[in-house]
Amino acid sequence: MADISSNFLGIKSPNPFWLASAPPTDKKLNVLRAFEAGWGGVVWKTLGTQVKNVSSRYSAVDYHGSRVMGFNNIELISDRPLDINLREIKEVLKEFPDRALVISLMADNSRESWHELTKKMQDTGAHGLELNFGCPHGMTERGMGAAVGQDPEIARMVVEWVMEIAEIPVITKLTPNVHSVVPTGLASVQAGTNALSLINTIQSVTGIDLDTFVPNPNVAGKSAFGGYCGPAVKPIALKMLATIAQNETTRRVPISGIGGISTWKDAVEFMLLGASNVQVCTAAMKHGFRIVEDMCEGLNYWMEDKGFKTLDDFIGKSVPALTNWEDLDINYHIVANINQDKCIHCGLCYIACEDTSHQSIALDYGKPYNKYTIKEEECVGCNLCKLVCPVDRCITMVEQRKGDEYLNWKDFQRLGLPLNDH
């Protein structure tokens, strides 16, 4: 068996799967259940000045018969008294000393407040702190949450305040509601944060009830922008993670990956792009804590199959494979091929190529089944047909290099090579 234990800034956990700061981690009862189910760690739901929540708080985006592809909330930070939270944290730490327990916190914008709150957190014996610079609703109006994360200078200031008294590792959680997460990440690292985590939720309107005309979620006939998460945001989170992993300053600190992670495969992708561990929420909210069982097993078997002994063997392994478009090899060329033995004649490749791509598929009419073949000379190797084909490995892309040498766009221009006509 591979070793899936994790060491994030000295915070040890039996696996790299933490529950993110959110409803599943806002009280002892849930956290104990999570630890019993096998989660490696939790980030306790954000503590600060106690708030009051509304109902309803959640809405979701369903797609093609599948529920909760995207999830949205207008819930604020913890609405439970601070004292109770702190007491429960201490109790949980005693019961599960082998699991990671990090506390998310958010204070109003004064040095004293951050100091006071940080001190209270540390007194619990928690293993780390996560600064919530990302809450996209409710708290922003008070100059907190995403309002901090959207301004690198304010973020820098807050991180500095915390680092003045921090005795345990500090993770700064970034908001995706920015053009780029790098400036705030950079400012936070320069201000001394020990680690970064991303992404928080993305501001959204998930949809509108076509009977009542009220956007979701409905709070007595009104709604508000919420924070979007779940599987739908994973590609955006991966991109933002990659920019942090690529930056030579921000990549020096460990990164905790967050954003639509539902399975061990999602987690591996985040880790391949530079995350040292991952945080999960929506998937647990949809299925319960039991999903961690497959996450641990799946990761373990995958590592075994690939010959990885520890997480460090593959963390960040895919980062070098991401480059700029202009560095891509223009001489690399592929064309589609349809395996006629596997083809079920649904015509999806044909109509996609015909209507929206390069008219590279020939139709040979038949009743009831048509035959579809690739016109290789027309095929630009865009992948569309392969993506829409419902049959596994029916359409494959066959390499047909245009030239032996690696040639990128910059060299192509420098050499004055002719552009093609399509």
Next chain:
Amino acid sequence: MSITNFRLTTDEYDANFADIHPPFENLAAALVEANRCLFCYDAPCIKSCPTSIDVPKFIKQITTENIKGSAHTIFSSNIMGGGCSRVCPVEKLCEGACVYNLLEEKPIEIARLQRYSTDIAISHKWPLFKRKPSTGKRVAIVGAGPAGLSCAHVLSREGVDVTVYEKESKGGGLMTYGIAAYKVTPAFCEEEVDYILSIGGIEIKYNQTLGENISLAELQSNYDAVYLGIGVGLARQLNIPGEELEGVVDAISFIYDIRSKGFNQVKVGDRVAVIGMGMTAIDAATQAKRLGAKEVTMVYRRTEAEMPCTTVELDLAKLDGCKIIWLAAPKEITGENDHVSQLHCSTMVLGEPDASGRRSPIDAGETIVLNVDMVIKAAGQMPFEALVTSNNIDHQYGKMWVDANSGTSIPGVFAGGDCVNGGKEVVDAVQAGKDGAKGILNYLNVNQPVITNQY
């Protein structure tokens, strides 16, 4: 042994004749199935439907909860789409062509999805089609079956005034009178006919039989065109001794009785033999069993490879406990006191292919005897040859000859459905009705596009 009615309790009858293709209970269930559909381009299911329903489109519309649009898509091609969703042998049509079959996966439940949309449309009486202003043209249609009603609907949409003459007291033809009761209920048949008529411009005159109450000549002189959708209805005789004995009935009248009387009114024997292996034979055999017959034996002179019914239908009979004797041809029926007591069959072997392309049965010389008290003949139906001949319409063995515009040999008289093709599926008759309407519109110079998908 005896032939009696009232064999079962009301609850038992109800259970035995309950819907064998129950609909999706709710939207969620329909969505799960609809979302499996791949939305094929130039889909094989469309090409395999005689009425060319745009199946991927209507299923896609269900996935977006556009149920009105979905029903409109179905009814645009097949105004009896509700009934067809219950009675079509989809395993050899749309569902049989579904590309999932090529993946060795269960095909999309097209019929069930079609039923889902059309049931909602019919129960809500959604007015999905609007009649064009009257053109003043008048067409008489004989037969309120699938061909006649389909023809009437298209004509009415284009502003033609239609009068339908129907010999029975209810519309729907075969759908109402000739199909197993566990597939489609009388209540649904009535709703379906009402829904078709709700477009307006169509009047049905019931209990009017061509050649008795009305004549073709009258119709020709009173209307601008005539459409004959008179179906087939005469049961083929076996022409063997004993056919006149009490207890020998034909499947068509047996099924007609089940459809038009209460289940408990229909007499059935203890031991029943059904001759034939077509869809009607299956309907007769299964229903005899469901009416309380102790033993039902189907007798067919060829083998399973040649049978006209589908495997799904055969399985239905098997699941109902019907016995099957392959390669046996009825030779003689004998009786006691004028009542059937035995069916004597010759055993057969298969010889050379005949005109139908199937290997023909040859007498093997042995005889088997079945002790029965009822024989149901389902050896095929014959067109109304005498009626066709007496009206001087060109025909072949009673099946009317029509040209590419559905016109018969008499100008202004059109025909379609079973009376032309000799007996096919309901869905074929619906298409024939559409074709007939197109021919009539051309003939009447009502040059409107007949079939559109515009809503």
